[in-house]
Amino acid sequence: MTHDTLTLTLPDEEATTRLAERFAPLLTGQAPGMGPGGRIHLHGDLGAGKTHFVRALLRACGVAGRIKSPSYALLESYKVSSLYFYHLDFYRFSDSREWVDAGFRDILQDNAVVLIEWPEKAGNLLPPPDLDLHLDYCGDGRLATLDAHSAKGTLWITTLAPSQQK
Ligand SMILES: Nc1ncnc2c1ncn2[C@@H]1O[C@H](COP(=O)(O)OP(=O)(O)OP(=O)(O)O)[C@@H](O)[C@H]1O
Numbered sequence: 001m002t003h004d005t006l007t008l009t010l011p012d013e014e015a016t017t018r019l020a021e022r023f024a025p026l027l028t029g030q031a032p033g034m035g036p037g038g039r040i041h042l043h044g045d046l047g048a049g050k051t052h053f054v055r056a057l058l059r060a061c062g063v064a065g066r067i068k069s070p071s072y073a074l075l076e077s078y079k080v081s082s083l084y085f086y087h088l089d090f091y092r093f094s095d096s097r098e099w100v101d102a103g104f105r106d107i108l109q110d111n112a113v114v115l116i117e118w119p120e121k122a123g124n125l126l127p128p129p130d131l132d133l134h135l136d137y138c139g140d141g142r143l144a145t146l147d148a149h150s151a152k153g154t155l156w157i158t159t160l161a162p163s164q165q166k
């Protein structure tokens with residue numbers, strides 16, 4: 001059975017880290033039947049844990065050294081083996097021409113891992129991702145809602161789902 005959507009309770013930041021660690025092999029192509037790369041849009045209020053998730057994910061994918069939040073630069077990029085990772089944050093993004101001028105669209109053409117915080121600030125400039133990840137405040141923890149928009153996203157969710165349901 002395939003799954004297009006999944007809701008998970010993340011009681012503390014370690015739970016967010018563990019979810020990111022489970023995503024890593026799906027994005028690097030180490031999981032069976034999945035090529036590397038993919039695009040995730042991260043939604044949630046300020047401090048919901050978007051950057052925390054991306055940091056843990058990049059770390060688990062083998063990124064060494066400092067992982068900065070792209071809040072000011074808009075984009076931080078990394079490379080592990082032959083795979084490119086692009087971490088974007090559109091919170092301060094205001095002018096759609098910025099997007100075109102910066103050539104960010106080229107990033108989406110690549111067979112890369114693209115992780116975007118505040119994608120809604122880019123209006124309709126972004127194509128739908130493989131997966132939307134929503135992080136919502138829930139008591140002291142967070143509620144994660146995953147929604148797939150492609151066959152790849154559905155495969156990710158289906159892979160993540162069963163062990164979470166135990
Ligand atoms: N499941 C969780 N439960 C409780 N706290 C969490 C959880 N996951 C992450 N956190 C904490 O929430 C904070 C999230 O900060 P982070 O910078 O990742 O937020 P953000 O969503 O990227 O915000 P911004 O919109 O400002 O970029 C961190 O202090 C982190 O430790």
Ligand SMILES: [Mg+2]
Nearest residue numbers: 050051069117
């Ligand atoms: Mg952030």
